Structures are given as C-alpha cells and as structure tokens.
Amino acid sequence: MLPAGAQEGDPERGEQVYKACKACHQIGAGARNGVGPHLDGLFERTAGTIEGFKYSSAMKKLGAEGLVWNEFTLDQYLEKPRAYVPGTRMSYLGMGDSRDRTDVIAYLKALSQEAPAEDPTKANGDRPEIGSVAMQLEGDPEYGEYLSSECVTCHQISGRADGIPSIIGWPKEPFIRALFDYKTNVRSHQVMQNMTVNLGNEEIAALAAYFGSLDPQ
Ligand code: HEC
Numbered sequence: 001m002l003p004a005g006a007q008e009g010d011p012e013r014g015e016q017v018y019k020a021c022k023a024c025h026q027i028g029a030g031a032r033n034g035v036g037p038h039l040d041g042l043f044e045r046t047a048g049t050i051e052g053f054k055y056s057s058a059m060k061k062l063g064a065e066g067l068v069w070n071e072f073t074l075d076q077y078l079e080k081p082r083a084y085v086p087g088t089r090m091s092y093l094g095m096g097d098s099r100d101r102t103d104v105i106a107y108l109k110a111l112s113q114e115a116p117a118e119d120p121t122k123a124n125g126d127r128p129e130i131g132s133v134a135m136q137l138e139g140d141p142e143y144g145e146y147l148s149s150e151c152v153t154c155h156q157i158s159g160r161a162d163g164i165p166s167i168i169g170w171p172k173e174p175f176i177r178a179l180f181d182y183k184t185n186v187r188s189h190q191v192m193q194n195m196t197v198n199l200g201n202e203e204i205a206a207l208a209a210y211f212g213s214l215d216p217q
C-alpha cells in the first residue's frame, strides 16, 4: 500500500496516470534506464544525474546549476517539458491537467520514500539551491559590463524606474536568485525568461558582479 499522499495528491490515482510515462520510464526497485532515465528515488534527486543515461545538454546544465526534482519543479516540467527545459530530449508534450500532475507527482514521491535509494547523486541535508553554483563563482565585472548592453535598454543605469525595476547595487545572492527564478520560470515573466534562458553560471555571476558594483544614483 502506498502511503496516503496528504490532501495534495492521490498516489493511487497517480499510478494510473503514470501509464503515460511507462513506455519510457521504469520505476521501482531494480528499475533500469530505457528511452528515458529510470525514475526510482526521483525526489530530491539532482536533474540529469543518472549514471549511464544520455541526457540532453540542457538537462545536464540545469542539474549542474542546481535543479532538484520536487513537487514544484516536477509540476512545471511535466506541464510543459520544453518550456521548462528548453532543449530537453523528452518527447512528451506535457500534461495539461493539474490534477493529473498532482496525482502522478504524489505517486512518484510515494515510491521515492518507499525505497530510499543509495544514490550518491541524491542531494542530502543541505541540498543546493538553484543558482548556488553561480553564487560561488567570482564574477568578472568587465565581462558583466559587456553583457549588460542587452539589459540596460530596459534597466536604466541611472536606476530610474519607468515601470522597470532598478537592478543597480544589489547584493550578489538575490540578484543571482532572481535571474535563475526567471530562467526556470519559477517567476513567470516572458521577457525576463527570454533574457536569461541562454545565460550560464559565468554570465550570471558576471552580471551580478557588474550591476552590484554600481552605485544607485
Ligand atoms: C516518449 C518518451 C517519454 C515519455 C512518454 C515521458 N518521458 Fe520523461 N524523459 C524522457 C527522456 C528521453 C528524458 C531525458 C530528457 C533530457 O535529457 O532532456 C526524460 C526525463 C524525465 C525526467 C528527468 C529525470 C532526471 O533524471 O533528471 C523526469 C522527472 C521525467 N522525464 C518524468 C516523466 C513523467 C512523470 C512522465 C509521464 C507523465 C514522462 N516523463 C514521460 C522520455 C519520456
């Protein structure tokens, strides 16, 4: 029997919904990779880290940047895989029904808890927050200034806001977190998602260093 998944989702119904995934994903003890990576012990697992599976570079990159699977990130990925992970190899168009998503996620979670996998890639204890890799880099403010030409058409250096928030003189962490929130659509904003989707850790750290070094006037 699966543990009852609070009010949030019904894992038993989720097992039915999971039929949509079965052709590509094995799950449970002894699960192996197929068309897609196995989903055993999925919860709290860093994206793109199952040994021996050939992930898209998009998925590996997001994993390296700190994307971890949980209710929230799975909900976004399953709704629109290609919007959440542009360049994903998963040729599944997405699950529009939010109840189906909630239930299948409850099922995936229940199985993750039933069989705590001895997976070294599982983030334990202090799981990295998305963006944590960029936060640890020493950003290059000159490179950031170069990249900023794309930003200052909207975000004025004078810090003057015209419906556009000022991003001058921010500490590094919140700046980086904001950019990753847009990049991964945690914070939905089409323009800012387009602006950040192709930025990597180096670029984001450089932008944080540059804008952070400016004094609000
Ligand atoms: C047609 C095959 C196919 C179907 C159907 C499919 N997937 Fe996938 N899935 C893949 C592939 C291929 C990848 C690897 C994506 C990449 O590398 O970008 C993947 C990746 C994933 C990942 C990331 C795993 C990791 O190790 O980071 C999750 C989570 C996932 N799928 C869940 C699901 C769920 C839940 C369903 C059903 C609602 C589903 N998938 C349906 C092929 C599929």
Ligand code: HEC
Pocket (backbone or CB within 6 Å): 147, 148, 150, 151, 152, 153, 154, 155, 163, 164, 165, 166, 167, 175, 178, 179, 187, 188, 189, 191, 192, 195, 196, 207
């Ligand atoms: C076409 C105009 C435009 C461009 C270009 C643009 N932004 Fe933005 N940016 C916005 C808008 C509008 C918002 C507010 C979005 C919202 O409501 O979440 C925003 C929000 C932000 C925020 C969060 C501000 C806050 O107060 O939370 C940061 C940080 C940011 N942008 C950085 C950048 C960087 C760095 C670039 C260049 C890589 C850039 N933006 C390019 C329009 C733009």
